[in-house]
Amino acid sequence: MKNRFWWILFFSLLLLTVHAEDNDDDSNDSATDSSSDATTDPSITETPSSVDSDSEPSTSMPSSSATDIPSPATPASPPAISNVPGLAANQTLNQQQLDQLKISCSALQQWYTTLGGPQWLDSTGWTNNDMTSCCSWAKVYCNPVGGVIRITLIGNNLAGSIPSTFQSFPHLVHLDMSYNNLTGGIPDSIAAGLAIQTLNFNFNQLSGLLPASLGSMPVLASIHLANNTFNGTIPDSWANLPLLKTLDLSNNKLSGPFPTSIANYRSLVSLSLSSNAFTGSLPHNIGIMPSLKSLVSKNQLTGPIPESLGNITALVTISMRSQSLNGQIPSSLGNLPNLQVLDLTRNNLTGSIPPQLGNLVHLRNLRLSRNALDGAVPAELGLCGQLQILTLNYNALSGTFPSIVAPPALAFCHMQPNSFDACPPNDVSMNYSSMAFQCSVNCTSAKHKKSEGISVSSNSPFLLTVFMAILALIVQEAIHVIL
Numbered sequence: 001m002k003n004r005f006w007w008i009l010f011f012s013l014l015l016l017t018v019h020a021e022d023n024d025d026d027s028n029d030s031a032t033d034s035s036s037d038a039t040t041d042p043s044i045t046e047t048p049s050s051v052d053s054d055s056e057p058s059t060s061m062p063s064s065s066a067t068d069i070p071s072p073a074t075p076a077s078p079p080a081i082s083n084v085p086g087l088a089a090n091q092t093l094n095q096q097q098l099d100q101l102k103i104s105c106s107a108l109q110q111w112y113t114t115l116g117g118p119q120w121l122d123s124t125g126w127t128n129n130d131m132t133s134c135c136s137w138a139k140v141y142c143n144p145v146g147g148v149i150r151i152t153l154i155g156n157n158l159a160g161s162i163p164s165t166f167q168s169f170p171h172l173v174h175l176d177m178s179y180n181n182l183t184g185g186i187p188d189s190i191a192a193g194l195a196i197q198t199l200n201f202n203f204n205q206l207s208g209l210l211p212a213s214l215g216s217m218p219v220l221a222s223i224h225l226a227n228n229t230f231n232g233t234i235p236d237s238w239a240n241l242p243l244l245k246t247l248d249l250s251n252n253k254l255s256g257p258f259p260t261s262i263a264n265y266r267s268l269v270s271l272s273l274s275s276n277a278f279t280g281s282l283p284h285n286i287g288i289m290p291s292l293k294s295l296v297s298k299n300q301l302t303g304p305i306p307e308s309l310g311n312i313t314a315l316v317t318i319s320m321r322s323q324s325l326n327g328q329i330p331s332s333l334g335n336l337p338n339l340q341v342l343d344l345t346r347n348n349l350t351g352s353i354p355p356q357l358g359n360l361v362h363l364r365n366l367r368l369s370r371n372a373l374d375g376a377v378p379a380e381l382g383l384c385g386q387l388q389i390l391t392l393n394y395n396a397l398s399g400t401f402p403s404i405v406a407p408p409a410l411a412f413c414h415m416q417p418n419s420f421d422a423c424p425p426n427d428v429s430m431n432y433s434s435m436a437f438q439c440s441v442n443c444t445s446a447k448h449k450k451s452e453g454i455s456v457s458s459n460s461p462f463l464l465t466v467f468m469a470i471l472a473l474i475v476q477e478a479i480h481v482i483l
């Protein structure tokens with residue numbers, strides 16, 4: 001213990017850095033410091049002054065490979081400090097790592113000031129004056145050598161605008177400030193966070209245009225900006241993001257033609273553009289995105305569903321509700337071996353349901369209601385063995401409803417209204433396991449239509465009138481004869 005103390009003190013003096021924590025005898029400093037500004041402990045007030053001289057923010061770029069989590073100190077440079085709050089007790093930082101940590105902690109404390117820190121639900125540690133202590137602050141996570149790598153201030157009652165000090169966080173990988181009251185735009189300077197992989201600002205009140213600068217962030221993989229009020233369109237520069245996997249822009253005010261550059265997002269796995277005001281049609285070449293698993297769009301799209309969608313074999317979810325898509329459902333969708341959700345509710349689709357959909361053995365949710373589909377229900381739908389939800393109501397489907405067994409998991413099925421001409425025979429439509437029974441197919445109206453020739457008179461005012469007229473004539477004739 002003693003030895004280690006002198007060892008540390010020696011190197012500290014050598015580097016002309018007297019650090020507060022070395023004067024304590026190795027005890028629980030991070031916790032005892034947290035009472036912050038009120039404290040009069042001289043060892044603490046000493047920290048900022050002795051530190052400031054070597055913390056020029058602009059010289060912070062640590063290494064050539066900024067995107068890597070820094071490896072521990074090079075063997076040549078001696079350890080500068082140990083026992084940094086929030087890091088393992090035996091962890092040592094070199095001077096460069098320590099300087100960077102101080103820059104990051106100072107920037108974070110500025111965030112606390114500009115984002116309404118006193119109102120935060122959890123701000124444990126954030127008022128600590130020790131600018132090496134932020135690895136121990138609530139929602140801040142460091143790598144073993146004091147690089148701030150994650151900040152997750154989710155639902156913490158933050159208010160104000162996103163700070164623009166991202167050059168202070170060269171190791172930051174994951175920033176999540178979702179579910180707060182952030183306002184204003186996203187500063188272009190966010191792109192200085194060169195290691196950022198995930199940005200999450202879902203559910204705030206951010207507005208303005210989407211920042212083009214995001215397109216220059218080398219390792220950005222995930223953008224979540226749902227439920228804000230961004231307007232304009234998606235910057236073309238975003239198509240340059242080589243690693244972008246998730247793009248969620250749902251519930252904003254984005255508009256203009258559906259961005260055709262989307263087709264160039266070669267690594268995209270999940271695309272959600274729901275509840276915006278994009279117009280125009282889906283790019284016909286959308287099928288060249290090889291990794292796309294989820295395509296969700298509720299906008300004002302028109303035009304047909306591109307045949308090329310059937311080439312994206314990774315697709316699991318296609319959801320394009322409540323728009324004005326028209327044309328036929330491409331039979332190529334039957335080529336999607338992993339498809340689980342196909343939701344095209346409330347569009348203007350015409351033609352018949354492609355029997356190829358019966359190839360979708362993993363399909364769980366098929367919603368085609370409120371379109372203008374006609375033709376018969378293909379019996380092949382009975383082959384979708386995983387189907388749980390099936391809605392075909394509010395279409396113009398006709399023909400005889402197929403005599404098929406309902407998939408065993410089918411739990412929710414809407415078939416009416418449609419224009420079926422006939423139900424399956426009674427032994428099928430009264431059988432609990434049949435699709436007709438499970439979907440409560442109503443053939444009453446059809447029976448009416450069929451029996452029209454026989455019992456029409458009862459509700460045909462015209463024929464009734466003619467009948468009455470003839471009867472009157474006969475009666476009149478009879479009276480005439482009698483008299």
Ligand SMILES: *[C@@H]1O[C@H](CO)[C@@H](O)[C@H](O)[C@H]1NC(C)=O
Pocket residue numbers: 028031
């Ligand atoms: C620091 O002190 C607090 C309060 O005395 C205690 O609960 C905590 O376990 C201590 N932490 C360490 C790392 O010793």
Ligand SMILES: *[C@@H]1O[C@H](CO)[C@@H](O)[C@H](O)[C@H]1NC(C)=O
Pocket residue numbers: 088090091092
């Ligand atoms: C710190 O100690 C832990 C175990 O307490 C050990 O696993 C780790 O390797 C040590 N780290 C260093 C840098 O010595």
Ligand SMILES: *[C@@H]1O[C@H](CO)[C@@H](O)[C@H](O)[C@H]1NC(C)=O
Pocket residue numbers: 155156157158179180181
């Ligand atoms: C946002 O601000 C409003 C009004 O000031 C408040 O009612 C609401 O709770 C805040 N929401 C969050 C997530 O902080």
Ligand SMILES: *[C@@H]1O[C@H](CO)[C@@H](O)[C@H](O)[C@H]1NC(C)=O
Pocket residue numbers: 227251275
């Ligand atoms: C998200 O935004 C949409 C549209 O602005 C709104 O209808 C919805 O209620 C929001 N969701 C939540 C959970 O606030």
Ligand SMILES: *[C@@H]1O[C@H](CO)[C@@H](O)[C@H](O)[C@H]1NC(C)=O
Pocket residue numbers: 208231232233
């Ligand atoms: C975005 O909204 C702002 C403020 O409402 C408005 O001034 C601006 O013209 C809009 N921009 C676009 C492209 O819609």
Ligand SMILES: *[C@@H]1O[C@H](CO)[C@@H](O)[C@H](O)[C@H]1NC(C)=O
Pocket residue numbers: 287307308309311
């Ligand atoms: C789908 O892929 C095949 C083979 O790569 C290609 O020949 C075809 O043109 C593509 N279809 C569409 C509609 O893009």
Ligand SMILES: *[C@@H]1O[C@H](CO)[C@@H](O)[C@H](O)[C@H]1NC(C)=O
Pocket residue numbers: 324326348
């Ligand atoms: C649907 O298509 C019909 C015929 O093409 C057209 O008259 C109608 O306006 C369309 N409805 C919508 C909502 O686009």
Ligand SMILES: *[C@@H]1O[C@H](CO)[C@@H](O)[C@H](O)[C@H]1NC(C)=O
Pocket residue numbers: 405427431432433434
């Ligand atoms: C109902 O249909 C199933 C499947 O076709 C069949 O196995 C079963 O025997 C039928 N039940 C009755 C009572 O007809």
Ligand SMILES: *[C@@H]1O[C@H](CO)[C@@H](O)[C@H](O)[C@H]1NC(C)=O
Pocket residue numbers: 442443444445
């Ligand atoms: C079946 O359809 C007819 C005509 O549309 C309607 O009057 C009747 O109430 C429906 N029956 C059921 C059980 O839904």
